[in-house]
Amino acid sequence: MTEAHVEGQQHPLGVYIKVWAWLFVLSAFSYMVDYYDVQGYLRWTLILIFMILKAGLIIAIFMHMAWERLALVYAVGVPVLAVLVFTFLMTHEADYTFDTRGTFFVESAP
């Protein structure tokens, strides 16, 4: 049995510094979305894009996922998809609750 690698992951510092800088820039962009009061679908699209980019950079580079074997990537990545299914279910449930409340609980205008 080959022993776990002793050296660990060695990557040039330059990659980390670049990613670090990008995380700052992307965070600044997300903050700008709020600062300049972007509204509507553009707001949500921008927030999601910046969020996914930041999350991707952190997982891939800072957490070394880009250099791990696929077995580990799948073991951690695939179960997370269940959260997306759950999200889909709950959006419908929330819409239903909202409609029900609209029908039964909101007082009629005086």
Next chain:
Amino acid sequence: MSESTPGAIMRPDGVEGVIADWSSDQRAFKKVPWGKAMMWIFLLSDTFIFGCFLLSYMTVRMSTTVPWPPVSDIFALSLGGEPIPLILIAIMTFVLITSSGTMVLAVNYGYRRDRAKTVLYLIITAIFGATFVGMQAFEWTKLIMDGVRPWGNPFGAAQFGSSFFMITGFHGFHVSVGVLFLILIARKVWKGEFDNETRGFFTSQKGRYEIVETLGLYWHFVDLVWVFIFAFFYLW
């Protein structure tokens, strides 16, 4: 289990046997130390916890008929002039990202066997983490003074308070635990326990610099969760 002779393998019985059988030379995750693989599994379970928190927040926000409080204005702060929307949260985000960067450096110098620099960057990371928790405490104080409670608030939908305290509270707890472990591991590195492969008092495994990377995984995860909280709770 090293005494296995061909044909007749001696295996323990009872509970000890259960443990021995389940842990016998089977490795799914090659080239990854066990501690790192287990940290990933833990982080996966933690993902589900935070996923469920954010999902329940989404559900209550979508289903309430009362307008959601103006988040951007609630977290505004005036730095000697006009109130700047969400500025405190923006600073907290930058503090946490900075700490993630210093953590990466700590892991890197750890693998290079540079003890002094590893300790230095671990401590810097811990300081940034503690700063983050401090700012969160300030934020909580401010909101509680403003009358935000888990069961209601003067700004709008009552669900705002419960979501806020639950999500940021749990995240802040994670950061606090992270700071604690950063200090503990920094102490171990400083004492040279990873160079001498001193056995830990709890797991009795040899001390290795991989532990710094495993701790780094946890710390980056905390930063990762904040990315989602920042997007969904504060910006949405």
